[in-house]
Amino acid sequence: MKKSNFLVLALILVIAGTVTGCKPKEEIKEVTLQWPCIWVGEDSKAEAVAALVEQFNADNAGSIRVEIEAQPDYDGYEQKIRTSIAAGIVPDVFTMKLNPTTKAYYESPLLMDFSKELDMGWSKDFNDGTVSQATVDGMVKSLPYEVAITPVWYNMDLLKKAGVSSYPKTYDEFLDTAAKLKAAGIIPTSQMTGGSNAWTSMLWYSHFLASFGGKNVYDNPFEGDAYVKAAEVLLAMFSDGNTSRDAVGGDAGVSGGHYLAAESAMFINGPWYIGRVKGDAPDVYAATEVGPAPAVGSNSGAMIGFLQTNFAAAANADDPAKAAAAVKFIKWMTKGENVAKISKQSGALFAVKYDASSIDDALQQKFIEASNNASFTISHLAGVVPADVVSEFGQALGKMALGEATPAEFVEMLKKVNNQ
Amino acid sequence: MKNKNIKMILIFLIPVTILYTFFFIYPLGFVLATSMTKWNGISAMEFVKLDNYIKLLTDETFLLSIKNNVIWALSGGFIQIPLATLVALILARKPRGWKTLRTIYFLPNIISAVAIAMMWKAIYNPMYGFLNAFLGLFGSEGHNWLGEINTALPAIIAQAVLYIGYFMIIILAATTTIPKSYYEAAEIDGCSTLQQEWYITLPMIRGILITTMTLAMAYGMRHFEATFLMTNGGPAHSTSVMGLILYHKMDAFRLGEANATGTILIFLGTVVIVFIRKLLTRSDAGSDSVQ
Numbered sequence: 001m002k003k004s005n006f007l008v009l010a011l012i013l014v015i016a017g018t019v020t021g022c023k024p025k026e027e028i029k030e031v032t033l034q035w036p037c038i039w040v041g042e043d044s045k046a047e048a049v050a051a052l053v054e055q056f057n058a059d060n061a062g063s064i065r066v067e068i069e070a071q072p073d074y075d076g077y078e079q080k081i082r083t084s085i086a087a088g089i090v091p092d093v094f095t096m097k098l099n100p101t102t103k104a105y106y107e108s109p110l111l112m113d114f115s116k117e118l119d120m121g122w123s124k125d126f127n128d129g130t131v132s133q134a135t136v137d138g139m140v141k142s143l144p145y146e147v148a149i150t151p152v153w154y155n156m157d158l159l160k161k162a163g164v165s166s167y168p169k170t171y172d173e174f175l176d177t178a179a180k181l182k183a184a185g186i187i188p189t190s191q192m193t194g195g196s197n198a199w200t201s202m203l204w205y206s207h208f209l210a211s212f213g214g215k216n217v218y219d220n221p222f223e224g225d226a227y228v229k230a231a232e233v234l235l236a237m238f239s240d241g242n243t244s245r246d247a248v249g250g251d252a253g254v255s256g257g258h259y260l261a262a263e264s265a266m267f268i269n270g271p272w273y274i275g276r277v278k279g280d281a282p283d284v285y286a287a288t289e290v291g292p293a294p295a296v297g298s299n300s301g302a303m304i305g306f307l308q309t310n311f312a313a314a315a316n317a318d319d320p321a322k323a324a325a326a327v328k329f330i331k332w333m334t335k336g337e338n339v340a341k342i343s344k345q346s347g348a349l350f351a352v353k354y355d356a357s358s359i360d361d362a363l364q365q366k367f368i369e370a371s372n373n374a375s376f377t378i379s380h381l382a383g384v385v386p387a388d389v390v391s392e393f394g395q396a397l398g399k400m401a402l403g404e405a406t407p408a409e410f411v412e413m414l415k416k417v418n419n420q
Numbered sequence: 421m422k423n424k425n426i427k428m429i430l431i432f433l434i435p436v437t438i439l440y441t442f443f444f445i446y447p448l449g450f451v452l453a454t455s456m457t458k459w460n461g462i463s464a465m466e467f468v469k470l471d472n473y474i475k476l477l478t479d480e481t482f483l484l485s486i487k488n489n490v491i492w493a494l495s496g497g498f499i500q501i502p503l504a505t506l507v508a509l510i511l512a513r514k515p516r517g518w519k520t521l522r523t524i525y526f527l528p529n530i531i532s533a534v535a536i537a538m539m540w541k542a543i544y545n546p547m548y549g550f551l552n553a554f555l556g557l558f559g560s561e562g563h564n565w566l567g568e569i570n571t572a573l574p575a576i577i578a579q580a581v582l583y584i585g586y587f588m589i590i591i592l593a594a595t596t597t598i599p600k601s602y603y604e605a606a607e608i609d610g611c612s613t614l615q616q617e618w619y620i621t622l623p624m625i626r627g628i629l630i631t632t633m634t635l636a637m638a639y640g641m642r643h644f645e646a647t648f649l650m651t652n653g654g655p656a657h658s659t660s661v662m663g664l665i666l667y668h669k670m671d672a673f674r675l676g677e678a679n680a681t682g683t684i685l686i687f688l689g690t691v692v693i694v695f696i697r698k699l700l701t702r703s704d705a706g707s708d709s710v711q
Contacts, residue, residue, distance in 0.1 A: 079671075086461030086675070104673050107463045191569075194652055198669075245546045248655050249567030388672035398655030402569060405656075420475075 016068040031325040033066045037263030038069040040075050044275025044346035064325045066093070068283050070372045075196055075348055084109065093326050098310050101387040103136055105312070111141040112313040116142075116325055125334055126149070130351040133307055142310035143330060144351035146236025148270035149305040150380065151205050151370040157287035158265040159185050167266075167291055174294040178242050181265050190255040190267040191243040193401060197382050198394035200255040201234065203268040205393075206304045206380040208233045210391065212297030222415035226297070229300045231400065231407035233296045238401040248401050260284060268293075268310065271367045278363070285315075290366045292374065305381045307351060309343035349408065385418055392417045437438035448686075455680035460665050460673040472680035476652035476665075485660045486688065488573060492643055492661065492693055493640030495577045509617050522592070523602075526585035540579040543567065544650075566651050569658045570598065580609035587632045594628040595621060628701045634693055640688040640698040661690075 035053075039045040053066050069091075071077040081094055090110045096102055096242035105111055114122075116363050118140055130144035147304040154167040159177065162184040168174040180189035189203045209217045213226030221227075237243055244264065246254050260281040277285045292301050311333065332338065336354035343350055347364045349371075356368065371377070383391045396413040399405040405413065455472055476482045500690035507525060511518045542551045542563040565575040583689040598621060606616050615695075621680060622629070644663030647653060653660035662685045669678035 101673055104460045104462050391668050394659050395654055
């Protein structure tokens with residue numbers, strides 16, 4: 001072959017290869033969404049969430065692909081989200097707890113505002129009032145997803161063993177029940193001061209606040225008698241053997257662990273814990289009744305309920321395809337039938353309307369009943385105060401439990417941080 | 421030739437200088453500048469002069485954290501390093517099984533700090549922990565080691581200073597550079613082993629001892645992990661350290677205050693290290709010890 005013919009042939013091959021090689025690339029433009037996700041590993045929602053993501057990817061093969069970035073540690077997860085947003089990098093899809101501190105996210109133009117999508121009919125998929133809870137200055141930059149009610153969990157087998165036939169409804173009944181439980185060698189309540197928010201004890205305190213202060217107790221945080229009186233009752237929970245020896249300094253593993261091991265008779269957590277109890281302690285699961293905390297003040301039958309997790313997404317203003325893909329995926333995750341699957345597997349409850357008739361979990365039904373029977377519902381304390389107050393709660397509680405602060409000083413410590 | 425050398429020096433220095441500027445000088449300047457602002461990381465910064473510093477330096481918890489950091493630093497320098505030196509001197513004599521012991525002492529350095537903290541948390545557990553079970557054999561009623569104000573800080577420090585392997589390896593390496601003839605001469609002169617260590621080994625490795633003490637104290641000033649994992653600063657802030665305060669400020673979106681905390685941490689760390697080096701090296705001039 002002549003040299004010139006060879007060059008022409010080579011040129012044709014290169015052009016042909018380039019043209020044929022480019023064309024399919026234009027057609028196949030798959031959008032990939034990164035989702036840093038806490039519902040992985042041992043989490044009770046992990047399996048159902050993974051199955052839904054897999055199904056979504058299969059249904060949208062070639063156009064959208066969701067990739068889960070496993071992040072099993074919640075504190076680490078929150079750090080990651082916060083640092084990313086501060087650095088101007090918002091994950092494509094993520095979940096967050098909406099509270100006075102995280103409401104700062106709404107100031108970021110990098111987060112997607114779902115208002116328009118919701119106005120186009122999507123808002124009907126959510127339970128009444130939940131979207132308005134996630135609205136700040138007219139913007140809905142996070143969508144209500146998981147809700148929580150946190151009644152007291154009573155292990156009826158342990159109560160019966162101590163000679164108590166029903167769970168305590170008043171403070172006097174509580175003291176009587178606690179005395180009988182201690183006599184039978186059972187720890188009356190699970191408490192904790194550790195972790196990032198002293199979760200279990202913070203919920204006990206929230207119940208007592210509801211009982212003393214009613215549904216408007218959070219109107220003026222840390223003002224009025226209700227806060228000190230509730231602290232006095234909480235202190236009693238840490239005194240006279242009413243909780244475990246490792247409660248001061250103990251974390252959620254400690255408070256939950258005693259309940260799972262049938263060592264403590266009364267405990268507080270949300271419905272997401274049902275899956276854990278069912279799997280790890282079936283006897284405890286079968287023996288558990290849920291209900292309001294003993295009425296320590298003038299209000300009885302109150303319940304603690306709040307938005308637990310909201311969905312959020314990057315605005316992706318320069319990439320409309322990605323923004324649309326994120327909306328499509330979140331719509332998939334908030335679809336009633338899909339939410340029902342997660343709810344059925346994990347026991348969690350949601351802010352999305354779904355057919356709950358398929359949920360046959362006895363304990364989950366008890367949660368729904370407890371919610372329906374509540375005289376009124378208020379948020380937990382951590383949902384209405386800034387993060388540094390939440391962080392201070394465990395320290396102040398530890399100080400009070402160790403006799404280094406009075407209930408009034410405990411409240412003063414929290415008030416001081418709240419006023420900063 | 422001289423010009424050529426300068427060129428080469430510049431060529432070799434430029435990459436490091438660029439990296440150092442981007443990853444140290446710039447962040448440090450940014451931290452300093454933003455430490456005088458009210459900023460949540462998302463909205464605009466507001467210049468507040470020295471308010472963040474005043475707030476921190478009048479906060480009881482922060483002052484307690486500084487004190488705790490100093491305790492950590494002193495524990496590192498004056499408990500951990502002497503322990504590491506003692507073990508290094510014993511192993512330098514190459515007793516039977518010294519290589520195995522060296523590996524065992526060094527092993528915790530390759531295990532995750534999280535795993536170690538979790539293990540010690542379990543050991544200290546007042547209800548099921550090994551320590552109370554062991555002390556129970558001698559009639560002790562047991563303590564909530566991490567849940568009581570007077571025991572929490574010593575408990576965390578105790579588990580940390582036990583891990584001497586890293587410094588022991590450095591000191592052990594230094595001892596190998598001392599000529600054997602010194603010891604032979606000392607032996608002929610009738611010196612005991614203890615005298616040999618005191619009059620030959622320790623003076624000869626003085627430079628390394630100062631370096632390891634400086635490092636241990638620097639680690640103490642910036643300490644965070646074990647406290648965060650084992651007590652989160654509790655109970656009642658009794659184990660709080662500056663690093664933890666910084667973390668909690670970030671957690672609460674108070675980035676201006678977090679950066680003021682970071683600035684104080686860097687400043688105090690520098691002061692402590694410079695002071696200790698001045699103190700320990702004042703009579704070191706002219707010494708032929710291993711540096």
